[in-house]
Amino acid sequence: MRNIPEIKFNNRRVEHINGFELKVLEEFISNLKKPTDHDPFQAHRLSFNIILIITDGMVRHSVDFETHDLQEGDVMVISKGQIHAFDVHSRYKGYMILFTEEFMQKYIASSTIAQINHLYNYFLGQKKINNPDHNQTLIRSLKKELQRNSSTLPNVIGALLSIYLLKMNDENDRSSNFIVNKYLDCFNHFKLLVEKNFSKSRDAKTYAAEMSVSYKFLNQVCKEIVKTTAKAFIDSYVILEAKRILVTTSLSVKETAYALGFDEPTNFLKYFKKHTSCTPAGFRKL
Template sequence: MKNIPEISFWENKVLQIKGFQFFKLEELITDDLKPTDHSPYLPHRLNFQAILIIEKGEVNHIVDFKVHSLKKGDVMVIAKGQIHAFDEASEYRGYLVVFSEAFMQKYMAQSTIAQINHLYNYFLVQEKIHNPYYNQFLSNKLKEELKSSSSSLPNIIGALLAVYLLKLSEENVHLATISTNNKYLDYFNQFKLLVEENYSKTRDAKVYASDISISYKHLNEVCKGVVNTTAKSFIDNYVILEAKRLLVSTSLSVKEIAFVLGFDEPTNFLKYFKKHIKLTPVEFRKTLA
């Protein structure tokens, strides 16, 4: 299987604003913009944040192996590190906004970043949001402002994105509810970060609870309150997602992936993967080949 590269900004194009791009979706497959190192219709990993806005019609968009049906007025945020693919059978009409973490840090207030951070935390939510009014507001303002050559343009674009993302977060009632319990969210973010850093070393939820100085019972309460699952299930889901990503985006053998994920024996990984996915790793890889 051919490796799928991380997708960055087009290196051969001069950017009006460093770390920011704004595209019409239908232009992404023209000769001018079509990438040469990958197919947009095959799974590829982003190394930036993205906002997918559907202006007309209906499409099926794939994010981390799940198909999302999007229609006019829908928007989906796609986080850095996620794998996504355009559906070749769908006619995309709308916009794609992409920006780097460096752009966010430079042109958005830290308090704003903290408040919208959960939008790009794909374990909190990975669903479409219907937001036609502000979608139109953002696309119209971006088109208007990007005609300018003002030295303040990056700050203006950063402010527009901040307002839009804040409004987007308000549209999601579930996230708004979670955000009111900052202590739960703080603990969950600590837990998630530790899992991301150490999942190949341990899958024991009790170890993570100890690391953030709360009881195992309390950690389960936090996870159930934020992502509606137990701490153990969260860890398992994360490991399986990473396994899927490795199977799709690398040419590593199943044995090599097992060791990368921290399994002592490849057979243990095979049993673990099949228990959760009902397919062997090889069977899963073939479904996306």
């Protein structure tokens, strides 16, 4: 079985900000500065968030096994838990902004997190946004502030990211209406439970009971935050994990079914085909 490495946030940063780092892409993927804990050209899972900004040329970048063509001015948010890989044949020019969930919770207002939440809902479809003016403004401001290294630096960096992500959310043409905090907290709880227990249960009512909320309320929360039902969210997550296993391991379809919590491989076959219009074996070949 070929395992996907999970990349932890590197605390040996020069910015001296817990949970934040700005990287120059050319330096990151060069032979001299290639990370020693993993190969960036092979699939690896993130334990933090990335904003990938392309400032010149065109590249092909893989996120959750889908290839995206990115060009000058394009930006893509890659979320914690996603699997991505750099393209060995592309010449990357631009920046990577790395930040952890802890940094976001501490230095970005909860109302802002609620508004930009859709940017991180990768199961709804990975999006790229062409945003050259905002990109240049952000990078220029970050570089200027990082040279100061003052006691207020993390707060300033959080403010700059907040402004940028809010503008990016507007460019994404998704709803940026204020979301009640209790909905966001509930959804985040639900999402964590699904990530932890999806192989044990795919029943939305079970998760609602564990959270001590009604099934109707959980559906309402999911529709507010991610514009889908609780059951559809669970199914999207299970299918994504199935794809990750099929593409990155040598487990058979039968073994994959059991790993995902299906009692019978035939049930997994029907489930996978229902949600993808493709068999697991067919998807693996693709």
